[in-house]
Every structure is written in C-alpha cells, then in structure tokens.
Amino acid sequence: MVVPAEHALHEAIQVSPLILSDDVRRQKIENRVAKMRLSAATARKIQDVFISEMNKGIHQQPSSLQMENTYIPELLDGTEEGLYLALDLGGTNFRVVLLELAHGAPIREEVKRYYIGSELRVGSAIPLFDHLAESVSDFVISQGLQDVELPLGFTFSFPMIQHSLDVGVLVTWTKTFNCPDAVNKDAVRLLREALDRRGDTKVKVLAVLNDTTGTLVQGSTLDHNTAVGLILGTGSNACYLERADRVEHWETERHGEREVIIDIEWGAFGDNGVLDFIKTDFDRENDANSLIVNSFTFEKYIAGKYLGEVVRVILAKLTKERLLFVGDSTSDSLLTPGNLTTDLVSHIEQDSLDGGDSNTKEILAKFGIIPDEDDIRIVQYVCEVASNRAALLVSICLASLIDRIDKEQVTIAVDGSLYKHHPRLEGWMKQYISLLCTSGRKFKLIHAEDGSGKGAALVSAIAHRLKKRLQ
Ligand code: ADP
Ligand code: MG
Numbered sequence: 001m002v003v004p005a006e007h008a009l010h011e012a013i014q015v016s017p018l019i020l021s022d023d024v025r026r027q028k029i030e031n032r033v034a035k036m037r038l039s040a041a042t043a044r045k046i047q048d049v050f051i052s053e054m055n056k057g058i059h060q061q062p063s064s065l066q067m068e069n070t071y072i073p074e075l076l077d078g079t080e081e082g083l084y085l086a087l088d089l090g091g092t093n094f095r096v097v098l099l100e101l102a103h104g105a106p107i108r109e110e111v112k113r114y115y116i117g118s119e120l121r122v123g124s125a126i127p128l129f130d131h132l133a134e135s136v137s138d139f140v141i142s143q144g145l146q147d148v149e150l151p152l153g154f155t156f157s158f159p160m161i162q163h164s165l166d167v168g169v170l171v172t173w174t175k176t177f178n179c180p181d182a183v184n185k186d187a188v189r190l191l192r193e194a195l196d197r198r199g200d201t202k203v204k205v206l207a208v209l210n211d212t213t214g215t216l217v218q219g220s221t222l223d224h225n226t227a228v229g230l231i232l233g234t235g236s237n238a239c240y241l242e243r244a245d246r247v248e249h250w251e252t253e254r255h256g257e258r259e260v261i262i263d264i265e266w267g268a269f270g271d272n273g274v275l276d277f278i279k280t281d282f283d284r285e286n287d288a289n290s291l292i293v294n295s296f297t298f299e300k301y302i303a304g305k306y307l308g309e310v311v312r313v314i315l316a317k318l319t320k321e322r323l324l325f326v327g328d329s330t331s332d333s334l335l336t337p338g339n340l341t342t343d344l345v346s347h348i349e350q351d352s353l354d355g356g357d358s359n360t361k362e363i364l365a366k367f368g369i370i371p372d373e374d375d376i377r378i379v380q381y382v383c384e385v386a387s388n389r390a391a392l393l394v395s396i397c398l399a400s401l402i403d404r405i406d407k408e409q410v411t412i413a414v415d416g417s418l419y420k421h422h423p424r425l426e427g428w429m430k431q432y433i434s435l436l437c438t439s440g441r442k443f444k445l446i447h448a449e450d451g452s453g454k455g456a457a458l459v460s461a462i463a464h465r466l467k468k469r470l471q
Contacts, residue, residue, distance in 0.1 A: 009435040010040040015388050016352065018381045020374045029323055029378060033314060035280045036385050038392055042278065047396045047436065049274050054400070058262070060248050064272040064297075066265035069249050070213050070239065071165035073257035073466075075220040076458060078104035080465060085150050085203060086456035087136060087191070090157025090175065091211060092234065094132075096139040099457035105221060111453060112139050118176075125182035125190055133194035140201045149202045153460030155452045156187045157210045157235075159265060164252045165463055168208035174292070175234070206463035207456075211415065212239040213261055214455025219413020219448035221458065226411040228401050229261075229451060232394065232425070233416025235296075236303040239263045240401050255470060266397060267299035282313045289313075289337040302390040304342045304418035310386045312340035315379065324378050325369055333367045340367075346422045348383040353423050384424075391428035398429070399436035402443050410441060413448035420447065 015037070020026040038046070050065075057067030086097040093113050100108035114135040120128045140146055158177070160168040168187050173179065182190060188208045195203055216229025216239055227241040244250075244257040269275065275297055286300055286309050287293055300306045316335050318324035325331070333339055347359040357376045364371050364379065371379065402410045419425055426445060433443060448455070 005435055006040050006044075009043065009432070012431050012435055013038070013040065013043070013388070013392055015381070015384045018377060020377060022374070025323060025374070029318065029381070032318065032321070032323065033382065033385055035278075036282065036314075036389055038278060038389060043392060043396055043436065046275070046278065046393070047400055050269065050397050050400050051404075053269065053274060054264070054404070057264075058242070058246055058248065062272070064268050064270055064274060066159070066263070066268065067249075068160075068162055068263040068265060069247055070209060070261040070263050071162060071252060072207075072209070072213060072217070072261040072459060072462060073244065073255075073259065074462065075217060075226075076104040076462060077465070080104045080458075080461040082461075083145065083148065083150055084457040084460045084464070085136070085140070085152040086155060086214075086453050086460065087132060087152060088155040088211075088452045088456060089132065090155065090177075091452050094135070095453055096136055097453040097457055098139070098143060098145075099454060099461075101458075101461055104461075106454065106458075109454065110143065112142075114138075121176050122178045125179045125185065126194070128179050128182070129190045129194040130197065132191060133198050136195065136203055137198055137200050140203060146201050149204060151206045151460040151464040152203050153207045153209060153214070153456035153458070153463070154188060154191060154205055155211055155214055155456040156208050157452065158187075159268075160187065160208070160210075162208070165207050165466075166205060174296075206467065207459045209456060209459050210237065210239075210263060211452035211455075212237045213263060213451075214453070214459060215413050215415045215448050215451025216240070216261060216455075217458045217462070218415075218451040218455035219411065219446060222413070222448060223411040223444065223446055225407065225409045225444070226413045226446070226448075227405050227407055228398065228410060228412040229448070230394075230398070230412055230414045230419075231416045231451075232303065232414060232419035234303065234305045235267055236299050236394070236416075236418075237263070237265060237267050238397065238401070240405060241407075242404075243406060267296045267303070269397075270297035271295055282310055282317065285313045285317075286310050298393070302393050304416070306342075307386060307390055307418070308340045308342040308345050309338065311345050311383055312337070314382050314386065315340070318378065318382075325371065325375055327372055327375075331367045331369045334369065342418060343421065345383050345387060348380055349387055350423045352380045352384055387422065387424060388428060391425050392432055394425075395429050395432035395436055399433045399438075402433065402437050402441050403439040408441065409443070411444045411446055413446055413451070415448055415451045
C-alpha cells in the first residue's frame, strides 16, 4: 500500500530536472549520479537501520552508534547565578569563555581566542595541556578573577568514553590533532594536572562535553522544548534527551534521574557496514582521499569537511568520462582532492536558487575552467544532488529522534557553518523531517550559536548545581 506520506516524500525529494541541449548526454549524466539520489523507500530503510543501531548502542550491543552517556541529567532550572568558564577545544577556534548568569540566563559574556601551533597539536600531551592551562590562566588573570573559584566546562570535541560528567577518556584524536600519548587518557585529568602545575588560579574543571551537548544546553535557554542538539559544521553529530531508564551504561550512582543527554556520535554511523547499500563509487573515493579511511562513514556523506569533496569527486569523474567540460582542457586543479570546499557548494547552490550563474562561473574560473551553458547546468545539478542527499540523510536521523523522544513538541538546536550558510539545507530539512516523522509530533529547528563556548559554560553551571545538591 502506498501511504500518502510516502508519495509526498517521493515528490519532495526530487531535485530540479537537468535540462541540457543534448538529451543523450543528459541521460548519461543522470544515470551516472543516479545512486546519489535516494528513493523514499531507501530513506525508510535507512531510518530503520538508524533506529536499530540506536537501540543496539543504548543496550551496549555492537553498533556503529556509540550512544554515549554524557551524565547530564537535567537542563538549567533558572536558579543558576554567578561566573562560569568554558574552554573550547576541537572546533575551528580554540577559546576561553566567561559567562555571567543571573536566574539561569546569560547576562554577560567575555571571549578570548588563543592560538595552538601545529607543533603542539601533534606533539605529546603535556605541552599541549600546559598550553591549554596557560591560556585559561592568562584569561582568568586578565579578568582579575585569579582568586575566585570558577567552575569550568571543558568542550573536548573528540570521541571519548565518559565514565562520569567529569571523566572523559580520549578514544582517538581527529581533525588536526594527534598527540598519541593522550589516547586512552582522561582529558579532564590532563587539564587538571596542568592547571595544578601552574597553581595560579582557582579554576575547577567540573564537566567535559562535546560541542553537540553544549548546543543542546545552549538551545534550551532559547527554547524550553529543546531536546536535540545538532552540529553541521566541519563535522556532524547529534545528541538528545533520552529517558534515563532506557540507558544501560551508567557508571556513577543514580539519583532518580528521569532523563539524560545521550551523545549519539553519529559521524561513525555505518562504519560497521550497515549503510553500505547507499555507498557510491564517489563516496569510496571521498573516503580514500580522507585523513582516516574507513571511518566516519556518515559524516563523510554530510559534513562540511566532505560535502565539497563529494561534489569535486563527481565532477572530476564526469570530466574524465568526457561528460563534462568537453570543450575545455581538463583542469588539474579540479582533479586535486580537497580543492573544492563546501562554501563553494553553497555559492553554487545560491545560483540555482536565484536561477543565475555568476557564482558558478566565478568559481569555475578559479579552477581555470571556462564553462558553456550545459557545463554550468551540470555543475549546479551535481551540487544540488549532493546537498540534497545530505539534507535527506540528516533529516532521516532527526525524524527518528523526534519519534523517539517522549515530548509533545521537540525543538532541535543547530550550530555549525554548513547549516548556517548553505542556502537550502534548512528548508529541505524542515520539509523532509515532517514527512519522515511517523509520530506526527511538532518540531522546530532553531539556530543555537556557540554551543561549544557558551553551552559549555552553562553545562558547568548545571554541574555545579548538581554537585552542591548531592554533597
Ligand atoms: P567547527 O565545526 O570547526 O566548529 P564551523 O561550525 O564554523 O566550525 O564549521 C566550519 C565548516 O563549515 C568549514 O569546515 C566548512 O566545511 C563549512 N562551511 C564554512 N562556510 C560555509 C558555507 N558558506 N557554506 C557551507 N559550508 C560552510
Ligand atoms: Mg563548532
């Protein structure tokens, strides 16, 4: 039986038709990228797989979803007051943040960025953490707060195993970091020891978290229905409020918690092969060109670090197969991995939206390509197909979360430049999520900027309150 929702979903996920002067060429190109276009039935299959992987992960069975307990069992309650710090490591910028709260809401924020040289990123742990501690001290002393006891939330946006709210063991470095002797160590302990070696402040590290969790908590100050935190930036991940009785991995003593934030770590969704049915030869090449191959399967389909590369790989293959830029000599620049960044995909998508071609031409000119009308249409089509697939994949997972959460209305707090700047993702996601949700629950997507900074300071305020209550 074809349910009306399935028909609507089928209609909604169609991309704009490719119209070329040569119909045979059009057909060949459409066939070549056909596997990038997921059908409504495939979308439902992915949804089933995601739900199954979530259930396995939460029950501690083998799964590509870590479903990590963050040990954050509640959000702000409006009683939080005073000064809180955050240290944000793992995003594009390394920063220290000071937040002043009154009645659980931020009333003042001070932020300072610090630089981490490449020799510290890929050296040993002690110099790196000494540098982190030095930055915290420098900031705290510059604020004249060296004698004040300051709770700190440590945003450590790397995969970790959490044993409690303030113990996070590094599983592996990612992005531009690689200090091997820190792997399998508790990042909080490394930071505390470095702060103790200095001994010039009274900073207390109370919580370790990642940017996703900070985003959920930050979002909850903007909209009290917030129950999901989503990152669509360099990488992608999400977390959500889960019923505490469903969570098996819980190492600390329980205190009647009703819910807890679960960090899904969905970047790795499919690393065990469960998503192989959607993998294209383009994805295989994107993976082969990445820093750590055979990992972060899902992130490589959707996140900012990779979306441009997916587009580049497709364009390069079409060029080599003499379906694109046939009148022009092949551009070496376009054939080089990493050369087409995701911001360029956004600019080309903007042209498609406007019915124009100025951004597309300008970008191709930088690659030394002078395109004809058909080339422009093909490039725009490929950007749309790749972006649309990313929007659909993210929406499939978000719809599953909305269905899972026991709330009448669910707000999803989103941070990250891909979401913020891509001209069509948000619109597609709104449409697809509502078609994919089976519960018919109401939802909203909101921008929650700076979850990794502000959000972490808020988490330290929650940790501080919990600590006082349980003492
Ligand atoms: P991070 O995720 O490192 O904390 P951001 O949220 O700012 O930082 O995300 C940066 C990433 O967002 C970049 O790596 C890039 O892939 C992507 N990005 C930046 N600008 C744009 C844009 N205009 N459109 C789409 N993606 C973008
Ligand atoms: Mg970020």
